[in-house]
Amino acid sequence: MFKNVDPFIGTEPANLPEQKGLAATWWWPKPAVGNTHPGPCYPFGMVSATPYSGAYPTGYGLYNISTEGLPERLFDKYQASGFTHFQHSGTGAIRKYYNYFRVTPMLGPLDDLDTQWELQDEKAEPGYYSTTLGSGIGCELTAGPKSVVHRYSFPAHNDARIVLDFSLGGLATEHGRTIPLSAKVESFGPGKMSGTVVFEGVPISIYAELSEPTWRQMPWYDKRLMTGGTGLEFDFIRRTTLRPFGYLFRGPTEAGRSIELRIGFSLRGVEQARTNLYTDCGSEPLCFEERKASTQAVWDTKLSKIKITTSDTDREKIFATSLYHSLIKPCSAADESPFWPQNSPFIFDFATMWDIYKTQLPLLTCVDSSMAVDIVNSLLLVSQIEGNFPIGYRLSRGFDRFNRQASALAHTLIADLFSIEIPGLDWELILAHMHMDLLRNYGEDFIEKGIAHPISHTTDITYGYYCTAKIARNLGDKKLAAELCKQANKWGRAYDATTGLLADSNFYEGGKWNYSFKLMHDMEGRIKLAGGKEKFVSMLDTFFGYGQPRVNQLGVNPSQEELARGYALNRFEGLNNEPDIEAPWAYYYAGRPDKTAEVVHSAVHNQFATGRGGLPGNDDSGGLSSWYVWASLGLFPVAGQGIFLIHPPSWETAELTVGEKTFALQTKGFNKPSKDSPVQYVESVTLNGKKLDAVSFAMKQLYEGGEIIVSLADSPTQWGHGSRPSTADCY
Numbered sequence: 001m002f003k004n005v006d007p008f009i010g011t012e013p014a015n016l017p018e019q020k021g022l023a024a025t026w027w028w029p030k031p032a033v034g035n036t037h038p039g040p041c042y043p044f045g046m047v048s049a050t051p052y053s054g055a056y057p058t059g060y061g062l063y064n065i066s067t068e069g070l071p072e073r074l075f076d077k078y079q080a081s082g083f084t085h086f087q088h089s090g091t092g093a094i095r096k097y098y099n100y101f102r103v104t105p106m107l108g109p110l111d112d113l114d115t116q117w118e119l120q121d122e123k124a125e126p127g128y129y130s131t132t133l134g135s136g137i138g139c140e141l142t143a144g145p146k147s148v149v150h151r152y153s154f155p156a157h158n159d160a161r162i163v164l165d166f167s168l169g170g171l172a173t174e175h176g177r178t179i180p181l182s183a184k185v186e187s188f189g190p191g192k193m194s195g196t197v198v199f200e201g202v203p204i205s206i207y208a209e210l211s212e213p214t215w216r217q218m219p220w221y222d223k224r225l226m227t228g229g230t231g232l233e234f235d236f237i238r239r240t241t242l243r244p245f246g247y248l249f250r251g252p253t254e255a256g257r258s259i260e261l262r263i264g265f266s267l268r269g270v271e272q273a274r275t276n277l278y279t280d281c282g283s284e285p286l287c288f289e290e291r292k293a294s295t296q297a298v299w300d301t302k303l304s305k306i307k308i309t310t311s312d313t314d315r316e317k318i319f320a321t322s323l324y325h326s327l328i329k330p331c332s333a334a335d336e337s338p339f340w341p342q343n344s345p346f347i348f349d350f351a352t353m354w355d356i357y358k359t360q361l362p363l364l365t366c367v368d369s370s371m372a373v374d375i376v377n378s379l380l381l382v383s384q385i386e387g388n389f390p391i392g393y394r395l396s397r398g399f400d401r402f403n404r405q406a407s408a409l410a411h412t413l414i415a416d417l418f419s420i421e422i423p424g425l426d427w428e429l430i431l432a433h434m435h436m437d438l439l440r441n442y443g444e445d446f447i448e449k450g451i452a453h454p455i456s457h458t459t460d461i462t463y464g465y466y467c468t469a470k471i472a473r474n475l476g477d478k479k480l481a482a483e484l485c486k487q488a489n490k491w492g493r494a495y496d497a498t499t500g501l502l503a504d505s506n507f508y509e510g511g512k513w514n515y516s517f518k519l520m521h522d523m524e525g526r527i528k529l530a531g532g533k534e535k536f537v538s539m540l541d542t543f544f545g546y547g548q549p550r551v552n553q554l555g556v557n558p559s560q561e562e563l564a565r566g567y568a569l570n571r572f573e574g575l576n577n578e579p580d581i582e583a584p585w586a587y588y589y590a591g592r593p594d595k596t597a598e599v600v601h602s603a604v605h606n607q608f609a610t611g612r613g614g615l616p617g618n619d620d621s622g623g624l625s626s627w628y629v630w631a632s633l634g635l636f637p638v639a640g641q642g643i644f645l646i647h648p649p650s651w652e653t654a655e656l657t658v659g660e661k662t663f664a665l666q667t668k669g670f671n672k673p674s675k676d677s678p679v680q681y682v683e684s685v686t687l688n689g690k691k692l693d694a695v696s697f698a699m700k701q702l703y704e705g706g707e708i709i710v711s712l713a714d715s716p717t718q719w720g721h722g723s724r725p726s727t728a729d730c731y
Contacts, residue, residue, distance in 0.1 A: 051129075060087070069558040100204060105150075150262075166185055186231030206273050345374035350392050408443070418474070467640045491526075
């Protein structure tokens with residue numbers, strides 16, 4: 001799996017084969033670009049690195065900011081003024097975009113620091129990136145959990161330079177820059193330096209060592225060397241007073257000889273940054289190959305948790321890269337919280353849970369359950385200190401939690417972990433915070449009025465009450481469970497019985513149709529409210545474009561009229577956005593899994609491809625990629641309910657390693673699928689040797705290991721027509 005990953009997938013606007021079938025009727029409101037970057041990172045690592053052009057949103061690439069339609073180009077070619085650290089993965093409009101501590105190898109004076117050199121012969125694989133700058137300098141990067149190692153191959157030169165810019169942050173787009181609030185830079189000895197910069201209220205420290213201790217070193221300010229100086233310190237910085245500043249190493253080079261710069265990072269000071277570097281790399285001056293090999297070994301282990309059987313090398317690459325993108329975020333920085341003093345898990349870059357809670361968090365739980373435990377314990381500490389579970393959490397101080405997107409999303413992850421009986425969590429304490437969280441923010445409106453707007457928050461909050469009630473009941477607090485169920489059962493207030501859809505409201509990145517097919521805890525009641533099974537299926541058919549003509553997608557700078565026409569379609573957004581990514585499985589609750597098979601087949605085989613333009617929309621911290629992993633495996637998690645729905649897989653066989661157990665997925669009657677092939681349908685299922693009459697099974701069974709065999713047919717069957725996933729209405 002490791003060698004099949006292509007980190008360049010998703011770095012350019014979608015370049016997919018012509019959409020066919022149902023997929024041709026879906027409308028994409030958001031930019032059809034993955035917003036990924038190819039730089040190295042460690043699985044869930046604290047820090048990443050990438051070539052820096054200043055483009056939106058990762059600092060890498062060619063494009064300007066865009067929230068609708070195709071992005072405009074900022075640059076005509078791939079270029080960089082150096083290499084920055086800390087990036088988001090696949091996200092869109094999150095306002096600030098990191099890209100701190102630029103490192104630039106160069107041969108000229110500091111006046112050339114912002115030169116954009118062409119990137120030539122780019123290569124990338126998990127944990128490694130390389131390129132040659134137009135200046136002729138060969139550049140390689142690798143990363144550990146809390147470190148990055150740079151390796152540069154200069155041509156022969158009597159005054160080569162490696163320049164660290166502490167003043168740069170954010171992007172080269174309008175309003176995209178991040179201004180440091182204060183900073184300190186100083187020498188730590190020959191070939192060694194350190195510094196701390198406060199960005200957005202967060203102190204980020206580095207400790208750096210050069211493999212050439214005989215090189216001269218000095219601070220610089222306003223692109224002028226401070227010969228004889230040992231450091232710089234700024235108690236405060238304003239946008240109007242900011243001048244570029246940093247540190248520089250300089251010396252002679254020989255052609256063919258490499259120089260390494262090792263950097264450790266910490267959110268708790270220089271000494272801890274130094275400790276982190278030595279923990280990641282040891283104390284030797286050269287460590288690039290060792291660090292690269294160690295990181296790639298970890299990636300190989302993580303990516304081997306799911307194995308597929310296929311002769312289609314392109315599809316294998318898409319799957320491997322999707323799994324890779326699913327394991328980059330959020331960032332784990334144990335014992336690094338700048339916000340509380342105790343040593344504990346510290347997880348950041350939930351950007352945001354709205355994007356990942358339905359698909360990526362369940363996948364992460366399977367592949368790395370200890371990370372899932374750390375996430376919940378970190379969120380619990382945030383709740384204890386700040387008063388609520390965040391919806392998004394990034395490397396910044398202040399109220400920046402994306403609350404308008406959704407409510408009570410941590411509850412779904414917690415409920416799933418409870419259902420699989422995962423150890424390492426204080427359930428009594430967690431229950432108290434789950435309950436209190438439901439009374440905050442939009443939850444206050446819900447308690448006072450019995451409804452919250454945007455109306456999608458009402459469905460989120462009532463679902464959060466259901467998740468919390470399930471835990472309360474199993475912990476023996478029946479009185480609390482009854483109170484919670486009373487609130488959970490108010491979900492119907494969000495819907496308009498005359499239309500069967502959500503009531504009129506404002507919606508975040510979508511409309512009422514996109515949010516109306518959420519997999520609720522009482523789908524039997526939901527379908528009854530819509531007018532019954534036939535009416536519900538008819539609504540879904542309309543939503544998924546059955547019998548509808550091909551649509552036109554947005555171009556660059558779409559007009560308001562184009563946007564209005566698109567939204568008026570009330571159509572599935574495909575995999576271009578998150579509000580409706582679970583909607584294909586709503587058919588199951590009306591007894592029509594054959595329809596789900598058709599929709600999922602169209603999405604899997606039309607909307608993902610190889611190459612830089614291989615994604616149909618923002619990858620959003622792995623939310624999109626993890627959808628592909630589940631959909632192609634033939635399983636879909638119903639987040640918060642502790643079950644998987646079964647549908648036709650895209651692989652003849654697959655194997656998941658979950659903890660110490662193995663869960664195998666086998667097929668009978670499998671035909672290799674593609675966008676041009678007919679859909680296959682489930683005919684029957686056996687689980688651990690016994691016929692499974694249900695269309696779902698408990699997540700816990702996956703963790704216990706075993707085997708599922710899915711028999712497939714080439715035409716629709718009656719499988720699932722008389723069975724429904726168990727509804728989980730409160731009682």
